Amino acid sequence: MMVNIDVNGKEYKKDIEPRMLLVSFLRDELNLTGTHIGCDTSNCGACTVLMDGKSIKSCTVLAVQANNHKITTIESDDPKLDVIKQAYVDENGLQCGFCTPGMIMQTFYILENNENADEEYIKKNLRGNLCRCTGYKSILDSIKKAEEKMKGEISVSK
Amino acid sequence: MYLNRFVDGEGKYIDDIKFDNMLYMSIVRSPYAHAKIKNVKGGLNSNELKAYYTGTDHAMREPVLAIDEVSYVGQCIAAVFSENRYESEDLLNSVEVDYEPLDAVSSIDDALKKPAIHKGMKDNILDVEEAGNKFNERDINYDLKVSDTIFMDRVLANPIETRGVVAYYRDGVLHVYVSSQSVHRLKGGLMKSLNLKDNDIIVHHVDTGGAFGLKALLFPEYVIACYAAMKYKKPVKWIETRTEHLQSSHAGRGVRADITLYARNNGKITGLDGTVYLDTGAYFADADLVDMGNVIHEVTGPYFIENAHLTGKYVLTDKALNGYYRGAGKPEASIIMERMIDLLADKLKMDIADIRLENATEKPFKSPLGLDMNYPTKPFLEAALKYFDYYKLSKKENLGISLGVLDEDTAPGESCRIIVKNGKVKVYLGGDVSGQGHELFVQEILGNEFGIEQSLISLDYDDTDILKEGTGTWGSRSGITHGSVLMKTAEVIKNDVIKKFGKYDSDLLLKNEFNEYYYYKIDYNANSVNFNMVSSDINDINSIKIYVYYDLGKVLNLKNVLGSIHGGGLQAIGEVLSETLRYTDDGQLITNNIADAGLLTADKIPQYDIKIVENNSEFPDKAKGIGESTMIGIPSAFARSVELQTGKRVSKFPIDDISLFNKCVE
Ligand code: FES
Ligand code: FES
Numbered sequence: 001m002m003v004n005i006d007v008n009g010k011e012y013k014k015d016i017e018p019r020m021l022l023v024s025f026l027r028d029e030l031n032l033t034g035t036h037i038g039c040d041t042s043n044c045g046a047c048t049v050l051m052d053g054k055s056i057k058s059c060t061v062l063a064v065q066a067n068n069h070k071i072t073t074i075e076s077d078d079p080k081l082d083v084i085k086q087a088y089v090d091e092n093g094l095q096c097g098f099c100t101p102g103m104i105m106q107t108f109y110i111l112e113n114n115e116n117a118d119e120e121y122i123k124k125n126l127r128g129n130l131c132r133c134t135g136y137k138s139i140l141d142s143i144k145k146a147e148e149k150m151k152g153e154i155s156v157s158k
Numbered sequence: 159m160y161l162n163r164f165v166d167g168e169g170k171y172i173d174d175i176k177f178d179n180m181l182y183m184s185i186v187r188s189p190y191a192h193a194k195i196k197n198v199k200g201g202l203n204s205n206e207l208k209a210y211y212t213g214t215d216h217a218m219r220e221p222v223l224a225i226d227e228v229s230y231v232g233q234c235i236a237a238v239f240s241e242n243r244y245e246s247e248d249l250l251n252s253v254e255v256d257y258e259p260l261d262a263v264s265s266i267d268d269a270l271k272k273p274a275i276h277k278g279m280k281d282n283i284l285d286v287e288e289a290g291n292k293f294n295e296r297d298i299n300y301d302l303k304v305s306d307t308i309f310m311d312r313v314l315a316n317p318i319e320t321r322g323v324v325a326y327y328r329d330g331v332l333h334v335y336v337s338s339q340s341v342h343r344l345k346g347g348l349m350k351s352l353n354l355k356d357n358d359i360i361v362h363h364v365d366t367g368g369a370f371g372l373k374a375l376l377f378p379e380y381v382i383a384c385y386a387a388m389k390y391k392k393p394v395k396w397i398e399t400r401t402e403h404l405q406s407s408h409a410g411r412g413v414r415a416d417i418t419l420y421a422r423n424n425g426k427i428t429g430l431d432g433t434v435y436l437d438t439g440a441y442f443a444d445a446d447l448v449d450m451g452n453v454i455h456e457v458t459g460p461y462f463i464e465n466a467h468l469t470g471k472y473v474l475t476d477k478a479l480n481g482y483y484r485g486a487g488k489p490e491a492s493i494i495m496e497r498m499i500d501l502l503a504d505k506l507k508m509d510i511a512d513i514r515l516e517n518a519t520e521k522p523f524k525s526p527l528g529l530d531m532n533y534p535t536k537p538f539l540e541a542a543l544k545y546f547d548y549y550k551l552s553k554k555e556n557l558g559i560s561l562g563v564l565d566e567d568t569a570p571g572e573s574c575r576i577i578v579k580n581g582k583v584k585v586y587l588g589g590d591v592s593g594q595g596h597e598l599f600v601q602e603i604l605g606n607e608f609g610i611e612q613s614l615i616s617l618d619y620d621d622t623d624i625l626k627e628g629t630g631t632w633g634s635r636s637g638i639t640h641g642s643v644l645m646k647t648a649e650v651i652k653n654d655v656i657k658k659f660g661k662y663d664s665d666l667l668l669k670n671e672f673n674e675y676y677y678y679k680i681d682y683n684a685n686s687v688n689f690n691m692v693s694s695d696i697n698d699i700n701s702i703k704i705y706v707y708y709d710l711g712k713v714l715n716l717k718n719v720l721g722s723i724h725g726g727g728l729q730a731i732g733e734v735l736s737e738t739l740r741y742t743d744d745g746q747l748i749t750n751n752i753a754d755a756g757l758l759t760a761d762k763i764p765q766y767d768i769k770i771v772e773n774n775s776e777f778p779d780k781a782k783g784i785g786e787s788t789m790i791g792i793p794s795a796f797a798r799s800v801e802l803q804t805g806k807r808v809s810k811f812p813i814d815d816i817s818l819f820n821k822c823v824e
Contacts, residue, residue, distance in 0.1 A: 020244070024243065024244075027173075028243065031176075033167070033171075033173070034167015036171070036319070037173065037397075038319065038400065038752075039399075040399045040400050040401055041400060041401070041750070041751035041752070041753075043400075043751050043752045043753045044318055044400070046318055073167070074165075075166070075167050085166065086165075088165050089161045089162060089165055092161070092717045092718075092721055094161060094164055094165070095368075096317070096318075096319070096365075096367045096369075097161075097163075097164030097165075097169050097365065097367070098169070098318045098319040098367025098368055099367075100164050100169075101165075101167045104165060122760075123760045123761040123763070124761060126759070126760035126761070127759040127761055130318060130759065131318065131760075132316060132317055132318050132370070132725075132729075132757070133318075133368055133721075134721055134724060134725050135721075135725040135726070135728035135729070135763065136728065136760040137724040137763055137766075138721055138724065139760065140760065
């Protein structure tokens with residue numbers, strides 16, 4: 001089947017098997033290996049990407065369902081994503097780094113959708129992303145730091 | 159900085175390794191907990207590949223592909239291969255297996271009652287081991303005794319990255335890329351399994367997405383992939399699915415201890431005896447010996463108990479094999495002792511801190527079970543209690559406490575290579591990185607030692623060629639071993655500079671080329687004690703507060719230490735509340751996904767009050783390492799906090815009571 005998927009602002013036309021998952025499309029067809037696979041039951045969130053700005057688990061979406069949609073992954077050079085990445089680095093929001101791309105994409109989604117995301121809201125919206133190393137504390141700190149910075153930058157630009 | 163690589167999605171994990179013409183391997187696994195295999199047709203099966211993967215040639219070791227019989231759900235029966243990931247899964251249906259189901263055993267208790275699961279055995283006891291000196295209660299001085307059974311159910315490592323391997327046979331050498339804590343151990347294991355010589359194989363380290371003890375081990379799938387790579391002369395990749403992980407990765411804990419404490423009325427414990435059972439799963443694994451050894455030799459922990467004896471029984475069940483999980487027996491030992499001492503305190507109506515002070519010591523001692531406790535435990539406990547104002551706080555909060563031994567297990571040492579070239583410093587370390595932030599302290603230490611910019615220093619992927627020896631699997635203890643070997647190797651390089659130029663300065667270093675390998679031998683194990691305290695309100699999952707008082711020697715990187723405490727803290731809470739693998743009576747796994755396995759999510763972060771004291775160690779880098787102090791100390795302290803509120807003694811982990819922390823067990 002032919003699909004036409006926009007990934008990080010670039011269009012990819014590919015002939016793929018109808019059963020191919022979006023995560024395989026990204027990893028195997030496009031070689032964008034930043035999106036990870038941590039389970040086969042849609043529980044872990046390691047595969048989180050954005051589809052038209054909404055966070056989805058790319059292991060539960062077929063590549064054909066993404067046809068004519070916009071996908072954003074950890075490899076995107078969106079400047080807002082850079083702010084979040086830097087916050088994860090500053091706050092040591094990772095250890096082994098395997099959950100990290102999914103966490104960052106989910107963070108992106110959280111902060112884009114709620115300018116005043118408080119701790120409660122952030123934690124609730126992180127429940128679909130598992131991390132086995134950090135105990136989430138430094139991840140939470142990273143998100144709060146990213147939020148602060150984004151707010152700071154918005155008010156500066158105003 | 160190294161973290162950038164990961165936040166940019168540029169980590170190089172095992173599933174990111176790709177070669178041309180690579181085959182994907184999928185495994186046909188047993189759907190039965192116990193069955194005779196009458197016939198198997200198709201795929202690569204044991205008619206062709208008969209091999210084993212244990213270091214010890216035990217009679218009950220597991221073949222990499224089942225021979226005539228399967229003994230747990232998920233056991234490997236045959237392997238299929240295709241250049242397409244999805245197709246290799248399709249091919250699973252092409253293998254025909256004819257089973258005759260047999261009765262299965264799914265727990266230690268069951269196994270002790272039921273007939274032997276393996277032919278030629280009279281019961282399900284695989285081995286028996288003793289520690290300490292047997293004593294008769296008539297001969298020892300005691301006023302009362304308390305007995306209980308402490309049970310810790312199985313817990314699986316569940317790193318977010320599952321197991322995986324890529325094997326590539328090229329130019330007569332088998333190259334193995336693996337998500338591992340120790341490429342050197344895996345090399346040794348693979349050489350034995352496949353009868354290879356030292357020069358036939360190189361094992362390469364790649365980024366490892368969490369390990370927790372599990373990835374120190376060799377597994378059947380790795381041997382099968384290596385064999386297939388040599389047979390087909392093509393690279394072969396196997397990536398475990400989470401479902402396979404739950405079924406067949408070797409799980410930790412699974413320990414039952416029937417213990418009696420003998421004590422005087424003032425709380426002084428004079429004797430300890432009993433039996434420890436380890437759920438080994440269906441076959442012998444090398445990890446059994448380590449896990450059991452750590453439990454039975456370390457149970458008495460920081461307390462001096464004059465008479466102690468334990469019998470360790472290795473018990474076979476129709477489940478996946480036993481493996482390492484964070485602490486490998488050490489947390490079990492501490493949980494058993496700390497739960498028992500609380501029971502004794504209750505019986506004597508003593509305060510739980512007072513009874514610990516009564517049994518802690520001013521001087522180093524060797525326990526009858528063999529633990530060399532070379533750290534005075536009583537002054538440390540006093541200091542910790544004072545720091546948190548325990549006696550006052552315990553009137554207000556539901557406090558549990560725990561004093562645990564951190565045995566550093568640093569022997570036999572570790573290797574390092576430093577290469578200076580083109581103005582850059584590349585470092586290779588024998589124990590493999592699996593998320594302890596080694597790169598941070600490598601830069602910090604060498605930046606200081608060499609007097610150069612940290613950005614010029616990088617930690618590279620090692621392999622068994624660049625480092626001929628290595629130990630690995632240090633996990634959160636790597637502060638000691640790696641820090642020390644790094645400083646030693648740096649010293650050698652600095653001496654090279656001096657030899658050549660008559661003096662050392664950083665310009666001379668960076669403008670020239672140096673290459674040194676060093677193996678830092680450590681022939682003794684130091685230890686220390688650490689203190690944990692937990693308070694909670696059982697109606698509110700967010701009320702859990704973890705107090706930590708650790709002596710870490712010189713702290714190499716505080717952020718790493720805190721990360722390690724926060725990560726371990728949450729896993730320890732999970733182990734008490736919800737984490738395990740559940741089986742039906744006939745050995746079917748009912749834990750179907752990683753959420754069912756009870757891992758805690760971000761809305762369950764506990765609160766922390768952390769105090770680090772820095773009493774320098776004997777090692778060159780003065781560090782002590784944090785080890786599994788959280789896993790060792792938090793579970794029992796937390797259990798105590800819970801039982802104070804429910805009035806029901808906690809002796810089973812996970813507690814698994816739906817009335818607790820209503821929000822947690824949903
Ligand atoms: S890979 Fe686990 S949710 Fe997608
Ligand atoms: S950093 Fe290892 S799983 Fe999150």
